[in-house]
Amino acid sequence: MKKSKINNQQRRFSDDQIRLLESIFESETRLEPRKKLQLARELGLQPRQVAIWFQNRRARWKSKQIELDYKTLRADYDELASRFESLKQEKESLLLQLEKLNHQLLDQKPEEDGNPGRDHKATIKSEPDTNPNNFLEEALDHRGFMDSGEEGGSKLQEIAESLDDSEKSTEKWYGFEFNGLIDPLCSSSSSHWLNSWV
DNA sequence: CGCTCAACCCTCATTACCTCA
DNA sequence: GGTGAGGTAATGAGGGTTGAG
Numbered sequence: 001m002k003k004s005k006i007n008n009q010q011r012r013f014s015d016d017q018i019r020l021l022e023s024i025f026e027s028e029t030r031l032e033p034r035k036k037l038q039l040a041r042e043l044g045l046q047p048r049q050v051a052i053w054f055q056n057r058r059a060r061w062k063s064k065q066i067e068l069d070y071k072t073l074r075a076d077y078d079e080l081a082s083r084f085e086s087l088k089q090e091k092e093s094l095l096l097q098l099e100k101l102n103h104q105l106l107d108q109k110p111e112e113d114g115n116p117g118r119d120h121k122a123t124i125k126s127e128p129d130t131n132p133n134n135f136l137e138e139a140l141d142h143r144g145f146m147d148s149g150e151e152g153g154s155k156l157q158e159i160a161e162s163l164d165d166s167e168k169s170t171e172k173w174y175g176f177e178f179n180g181l182i183d184p185l186c187s188s189s190s191s192h193w194l195n196s197w198v
Numbered sequence: 199c200g201c202t203c204a205a206c207c208c209t210c211a212t213t214a215c216c217t218c219a
Numbered sequence: 220g221g222t223g224a225g226g227t228a229a230t231g232a233g234g235g236t237t238g239a240g
Contacts, residue, residue, distance in 0.1 A: 011227085012226095012227070012228075013227095013228085048229095049228080052228065052230090053228075056227070056229085060226090060227090
């Protein structure tokens, strides 16, 4: 600084001065006026210089803290994003399984109850079931299919058996509230409600 | 009691200088 | 030796608080 040069003052504080200032800053980031005077005497500096050092030190601490906070938040976000992606993939794969199962159910049902398959499909289309539990239970009613050793079927059965009645409420599914997200008017098939999820 | 004003301190942005790769 | 980046002491603007009058 020009003024510093004019006053023939040192540009930087000595290591000893910094050490003492840092050790005090560790315990208190603000100085009382009396302590400031005492410290200035001890360091051979102007009280104003001590005050400015503490001001600058607080500013440095704050910007470091912001940097740390950013890193923490970024790590949290990345973790959540990766979890979201894997859940999304899981959902896609379950949806595919459901779709497959649905088709197989519709093809199989006419043989069991004697109704033509086309009519049954029409029934489902005209009465969309927006309740995931009903759909699940409906699907599981077809034990013949479930026992066929199909991978998707056994997974569905496993999920259903692991749920007691209280767990079958929609709110508990992945801790996610379905109500309001599924528009019954838009649900034209049994699996449609899942499409609005994730 | 409410006001003004000065003194003091703070934050924030910036400057001036130094050091180092 | 020149240069740009980064660190740091210091400055200035603007605002809050406090105590005296």
